[in-house]
Amino acid sequence: MIQKKISFNKYGDHDPDGLIFVPLKDVEAAKAENYKPKPLILRANAGDWIEVTLHNLFDKEKPIPYFAYPSVPLDYKHTPSMRVSLNPQFLNYDPVSDSGINVGYNNQEQTVGVGESKKYLWYADKEYGVSMIQSFGDMRNHRYHGLFGVIIIEPVGAKWYHNCNISEIVYDEEAVIVAPGKKVFRECVVIGQNGIRMLDKYGELVKTTVDED
Secondary structure (H helix, E strand, O other): OEEEEEEEOOOOOOOOOOOOEEEEEEEHHOOOOOOOOEEEEEEEOOOOOEEEEOOOOOOOOOOOOOOOOOOOOOOOOOOHHHHHHHEEEEEEOOOOOOOOOOOOOOOOOOOOOOEEEEEEEEEEOOOOOOEEEEEOOOOOOOHOOOEEEEEEOOOOOEEOOOOOOOOOOOOOOOEEEEOOOOOOOOEEOOOOOOOOOOEEOOEEEEOOOOOOO
């Protein structure tokens, strides 16, 4: 997980406080000015055990400020957390150690502090298709700034390839899926985001929800 300015379009709309999950191999490239951020996309097959290690690369000198907009019910001014985690929708995991959520009296820390890493282990018991991944380190602030992604659970034994050649891929939004006993199909991942924190090219807030009045 890194901090990265997110540009939304060619008109200059952006989030200067963007947060994104990126594959570890792409961290240095992702810091470049011309890098185009996108939500994290993972793939696995039904029946797979999935091991993911999360590294928190927050910069302690650049914390995310608290913003009252967009508002949520029962909100109050507070310091946004710099801890992050991973939670996969639908998948199976040990709730005490691999959920990414601190709950009740569970005695294991599920989130990851600045400069720390944590390994999560999940199980895909069936072909779910698209499952959301999000951080429960700070539900109020992190996802508004882009900290989310998906894990796609493909058919048993499936392989996925670049749509123009036979090279295998993992993180692409478009892929050709080849699975035993199934017709080859093309897959395109589209992710929508609401509650977005967006500024225009002049640094002015772009309101994406209607005020109470």
